[in-house]
Amino acid sequence: MAVFLLLLGLSVQQRARYMLPVYPLFALFVAASVTAAASRARSLLRIHATILVVVFATASTVGAWLLLAPRPIAGASMSAFLSATPWERASLVGVVIAGPAIALWALLAHRSPSRALAWIAGTLALVFLLGTGIYSASQPSSNSIRAFANHVRGSLERDAPIMAFPDAGLIFDLYLDRSIVEVPRRDRVARRLESPAAGEVLMRVGDWAYFRRSAHPSWCSIGDVELESRSYVLLGSYR
Numbered sequence: 225m226a227v228f229l230l231l232l233g234l235s236v237q238q239r240a241r242y243m244l245p246v247y248p249l250f251a252l253f254v255a256a257s258v259t260a261a262a263s264r265a266r267s268l269l270r271i272h273a274t275i276l277v278v279v280f281a282t283a284s285t286v287g288a289w290l291l292l293a294p295r296p297i298a299g300a301s302m303s304a305f306l307s308a309t310p311w312e313r314a315s316l317v318g319v320v321i322a323g324p325a326i327a328l329w330a331l332l333a334h335r336s337p338s339r340a341l342a343w344i345a346g347t348l349a350l351v352f353l354l355g356t357g358i359y360s361a362s363q364p365s366s367n368s369i370r371a372f373a374n375h376v377r378g379s380l381e382r383d384a385p386i387m388a389f390p391d392a393g394l395i396f397d398l399y400l401d402r403s404i405v406e407v408p409r410r411d412r413v414a415r416r417l418e419s420p421a422a423g424e425v426l427m428r429v430g431d432w433a434y435f436r437r438s439a440h441p442s443w444c445s446i447g448d449v450e451l452e453s454r455s456y457v458l459l460g461s462y463r
Contacts, residue, residue, distance in 0.1 A: 323347025
């Protein structure tokens with residue numbers, strides 16, 4: 225969990241749902257690792273072995289697809305990795321498959337969930353580090369968001385947070401040098417836009433087309449930017 229939280233915390237894309245697949249896996253591993261007698265119980269070892277077999281099978285399937293996919297799929301969540309060089313993809317797949325395999329061997333050969341846990345944690349760390357390099361190298365949008373930030377920065381209210389609907393990557397927080405307050409409720413955003421413009425609101429272009437019909441006329445676009453397959457618009461008041 226420490227590895228996962230630390231490396232995910234360094235990412236510009238943070239979502240609560242990213243943690244969900246990790247909870248059951250690590251809860252069982254940690255529970256067995258901190259109870260010396262129970263960690264060698266046959267039933268717990270079977271549970272952990274089953275988990276690792278599933279993880280290994282999933283990693284092998286995804287890895288094979290990643291290596292054999294003919295071309296990047298536009299808009300797919302893994303398109304950045306599909307466009308990576310063959311050796312980058314092979315390195316990532318090798319780590320993803322080898323980690324669970326070695327963890328399973330450590331569990332069965334040494335009857336040690338703690339060793340298996342250490343291998344899984346190390347695998348996660350390497351996957352994050354390799355994946356970060358591949359993902360960042362594939363993002364030409366970083367130049368466009370710099371231009372966007374430079375264009376709108378002078379129109380932003382000083383030290384005022386920016387409302388984002390329904391979400392906004394922390395990349396906006398970084399480049400705009402403003403706090404981003406994510407608001408998932410549509411009614412709250414509608415009330416904000418029905419009032420005279422104050423501060424800024426960040427949303428996707430499609431959402432602005434919906435809200436525009438009932439928005440106060442003082443709201444207008446002060447800048448827009450493309451990030452991967454998504455288009456965002458920053459709304460503010462006429463200056």
